[in-house]
Amino acid sequence: MEFTIREMTLQDYDAVYALWSETEGIGLSSADTSERIAAFLQRNPGMSFVAHVQGQLVGALLGGTDGRRGYLHHLAVRPQWRGAGIGYQLVARALAALKQAGVDRCHIFVYADNAAGKAFWKKVGWYERTELMLMSYDLT
Numbered sequence: 001m002e003f004t005i006r007e008m009t010l011q012d013y014d015a016v017y018a019l020w021s022e023t024e025g026i027g028l029s030s031a032d033t034s035e036r037i038a039a040f041l042q043r044n045p046g047m048s049f050v051a052h053v054q055g056q057l058v059g060a061l062l063g064g065t066d067g068r069r070g071y072l073h074h075l076a077v078r079p080q081w082r083g084a085g086i087g088y089q090l091v092a093r094a095l096a097a098l099k100q101a102g103v104d105r106c107h108i109f110v111y112a113d114n115a116a117g118k119a120f121w122k123k124v125g126w127y128e129r130t131e132l133m134l135m136s137y138d139l140t
Ligand SMILES: CC(C)(COP(=O)(O)OP(=O)(O)OC[C@H]1O[C@@H](n2cnc3c(N)ncnc32)[C@H](O)[C@@H]1OP(=O)(O)O)[C@@H](O)C(=O)NCCC(=O)NCCS
Pocket: 023, 024, 025, 026, 074, 075, 076, 077, 078, 081, 082, 083, 084, 085, 086, 087, 088, 089, 108, 109, 110, 111, 114, 115, 116, 117, 119, 120, 123, 124
């Protein structure tokens, strides 16, 4: 199965948002409006990617850095195209871009009940940080 991967642009937003909305394990919020994604892409050029099969968007991933560590968000592949290496390649492209920017460690956020997602990340070399927990503060 042939797929292509290229950098995500804001023109991809509607298709990417639709994919994320339909994908289990992806949590969308007010941080995912087109304005916020535009800002994210502008701050992190060349680090977010989309995958296509025959012109149809089938996968997406946001990648970025705060200048210190890398972060990946919202990795999603359409169910019928899973198991073909698309997820792996999206991650590989983002990690290569982060490495090029001098980043030497990358983090992800995974829902604790996303067993399939966790299994994927472990299969492709990521490790769980059992000594850490995530805390947040709302500035609204
Ligand atoms: C997780 C996800 C992105 C994987 O995408 P994918 O394109 O199917 O993954 P790949 O085909 O690139 O798989 C890469 C390797 O991981 C393995 N793998 C894929 N999904 C797996 C899973 N759920 N459990 C264990 N291994 C898995 C593949 O077999 C492959 O191994 P191989 O190289 O030995 O063949 C996809 O299943 C998805 O969109 N899931 C729902 C959204 C989600 O949970 N995203 C993560 C949020 S943190």
